[in-house]
Amino acid sequence: MKNAYESQSNFLKTISHSTRLAILDILRDGEQCVCHMEAMLKLRQAYISQQLMILKQAGLLDSRRDGLNLYYRVVKPEVFNVLDVLSSVTGVSVKPPKHKHAKTACPCPKCNPKTNHEISQTVNA
Numbered sequence: 314m315k316n317a318y319e320s321q322s323n324f325l326k327t328i329s330h331s332t333r334l335a336i337l338d339i340l341r342d343g344e345q346c347v348c349h350m351e352a353m354l355k356l357r358q359a360y361i362s363q364q365l366m367i368l369k370q371a372g373l374l375d376s377r378r379d380g381l382n383l384y385y386r387v388v389k390p391e392v393f394n395v396l397d398v399l400s401s402v403t404g405v406s407v408k409p410p411k412h413k414h415a416k417t418a419c420p421c422p423k424c425n426p427k428t429n430h431e432i433s434q435t436v437n438a
């Protein structure tokens with residue numbers, strides 16, 4: 314019985330960080346690249362990557378590389394049910410930050426497909 318509680322406690326510890334909660338909310342819309350999250354959260358890429366690794370090691374996320382971009386997605390969508398219950402229990406409804414898709418804010422292919430193509434041509438030249 315103790316192991317089950319420890320497992321649940323470890324899961325709650327993993328998602329109990331405010332940046333990790335924000336990352337999970339951003340990923341509700343599907344796969345996102347790190348630079349996109351960086352633009353949305355206005356945090357350093359290294360810090361976001363640390364939080365992503367913790368979520369990935371917990372088995373909540375998976376990643377894939379496409380050229381220069383690293384994309385993350387949720388592999389256990391049941392975590393969103395936990396986040397919804399959390400919002401209900403606390404009475405606080407959270408929404409991920411808005412992203413303006415500005416060229417200077419995010420160089421990802423979702424925001425700037427031409428910019429990413431130009432970058433890959435430069436790298437391959």
